[in-house]
């Protein structure tokens with residue numbers, strides 16, 4: 435069994451991919467299965483943490499000993515994370531959150547009209563990670579905030595720019611595309627630190643990557 439080195443910590447993990455309703459039967463979504471986020475929740479609980487998992491549309495069993503808060507859309511995910519934020523020592527945003535949602539979700543199924551299809555107008559969703567960074571310390575808590583980034587090219591350069599933009603402590607940059615990361619059992623990543631560090635985590639089970647991320651988080655916790 436893993437050492438209970440996260441005992442006494444309250445952690446919040448987000449997982450899965452949000453769905454943005456177009457009409458009652460359709461949505462805009464992404465390929466996140468939730469596996470990486472669930473692995474993060476499971477490993478944190480195994481290491482003694484008190485874990486809340488905000489889970490967007492993952493068809494996975496609830497991890498043992500983890501409180502699961504199910505959500506569908508980015509707006510719901512933002513509200514659930516906001517409700518859990520206060521008192522958390524660590525927040526890990528591994529969910530794939532839609533940047534945009536349809537401006538209106540119509541109440542009736544969109545029908546073919548024979549003419550040109552109606553365009554879907556989009557509006558921006560809240561940036562949950564940036565919001566967490568902005569409100570950090572409001573409750574006097576010294577939170578460690580971890581983001582994930584799914585990049586297809588120039589993984590480290592794009593990751594560095596995103597880390598600077600989002601202002602989190604650690605950014606786990608996984609390369610996606612070509613069948614990688616989304617929905618797979620394995621993952622690999624470079625973990626960039628706000629302190630300029632870069633740690634490569636070689637390809638392996640998502641559980642192993644999760645454990646390495648918790649090691650890096652643990653090293654950044656106030657003692």
Ligand code: PMT
Pocket residue numbers: 450465466467468469470471508527528529530531532533559560561562563564580581582583584585608610615616617618
């Ligand atoms: O679920 P799996 O199938 O196991 O796949 C795992 C994964 C590839 C989805 C996961 O490892 C991953 O990379 N998650 C983040 C994907 C993503 O949305 O990256 P991004 O570059 O769009 O967002 C960057 C960060 O900002 C993320 O921490 C994201 O949670 C956060 N974000 C993004 C948009 C938004 N509106 N609010 C946010 O908080």
